[in-house]
Amino acid sequence: MKIPFSKYHGCGNDFVLVREADVIGADASALAVAMCDRHCGVGADGLIVVRTDPLEMIYYNQDGSRAPMCGNGIRCFSLFCKDDGIVETDRFDVVTLAGTKTVDALPNGRFRVDMQKPQFEIALCGIEAPIWDVEVLGLRLYTLFMSTIHTVVFVEDAFMDIESIGRALCEHPLFHAQTNVNFVQIVDDKTIKVQTYERGCGVTLACGTGVCASAYVAHREKGCAPSLHVLMKKGALDIQILADDTIVMQGPAKKIAKGEYYDD
Numbered sequence: 001m002k003i004p005f006s007k008y009h010g011c012g013n014d015f016v017l018v019r020e021a022d023v024i025g026a027d028a029s030a031l032a033v034a035m036c037d038r039h040c041g042v043g044a045d046g047l048i049v050v051r052t053d054p055l056e057m058i059y060y061n062q063d064g065s066r067a068p069m070c071g072n073g074i075r076c077f078s079l080f081c082k083d084d085g086i087v088e089t090d091r092f093d094v095v096t097l098a099g100t101k102t103v104d105a106l107p108n109g110r111f112r113v114d115m116q117k118p119q120f121e122i123a124l125c126g127i128e129a130p131i132w133d134v135e136v137l138g139l140r141l142y143t144l145f146m147s148t149i150h151t152v153v154f155v156e157d158a159f160m161d162i163e164s165i166g167r168a169l170c171e172h173p174l175f176h177a178q179t180n181v182n183f184v185q186i187v188d189d190k191t192i193k194v195q196t197y198e199r200g201c202g203v204t205l206a207c208g209t210g211v212c213a214s215a216y217v218a219h220r221e222k223g224c225a226p227s228l229h230v231l232m233k234k235g236a237l238d239i240q241i242l243a244d245d246t247i248v249m250q251g252p253a254k255k256i257a258k259g260e261y262y263d264d
């Protein structure tokens with residue numbers, strides 16, 4: 001079976017996109033594992049299945065697990081929909097497992113996404129008691145649901161090697177459904193640096209929902225401004241926290257390739 005695909009990235013977080021109509025009958029989770037493989041597949045952090053009616057982003061991590069949302073992914077999904085003529089307006093709604101998100105395609109080619117408000121219910125976070133300024137493995141953790149499960153830790157150097165501590169926190173038994181882990185460095189009151197260890201994928205170059213969670217905690221707990229410029233290893237996002245806690249993310253999306261994947 002030949003599957004038409006496109007590849008996009010947002011700040012280095014890369015995705016394979018396929019239309020749902022082209023993968024009918026396929027096991028999407030197994031397809032994610034195969035297509036995202038960096039050696040034997042196309043190679044990506046995640047697979048996005050594009051449903052067109054209604055417009056929905058169906059997201060799978062590299063390991064085949066389903067995730068409710070992806071911040072960089074939704075900008076790539078949006079550019080794909082514009083490129084392929086699926087949407088013709090500059091404002092549209094995208095259904096995700098974490099709610100319907102409103103996207104604006106900006107004149108400068110960037111996308112603004114209403115990421116809605118962070119949530120703190122322990123059931124959503126997959127934890128038994130709130131984790132907010134709680135010490136685990138020598139670090140102080142802040143856990144919240146920012147369209148998916150996120151934990152924020154403040155460190156001196158966000159771009160350090162986070163592989164082993166990231167995995168240890170992600171897979172810590174405190175988190176029943178694991179957690180994405182964001183290592184955050186405060187540069188000044190308007191700028192932070194973030195590197196993320198993602199569940200289902202490991203260390204990535206960027207994580208949009210993680211950046212939103214990090215900006216929120218940096219603002220609420222560390223006195224950073226409500227508008228933050230967030231630096232990652234290969235790009236930057238702009239985050240605004242509105243008075244009612246609604247979080248607005250703005251950033252780029254880029255098309256990398258289009259092709260056919262040969263599925264055995």
Ligand SMILES: N[C@@H](CCC[C@H](N)C(=O)O)C(=O)O
Pocket residue numbers: 013046061066067068069070071072073148149180198199200201204206207208209210
């Ligand atoms: N890279 C994403 C988040 C993808 C999902 C995450 N790994 C999870 O399992 O929750 C982003 O840009 O937000």
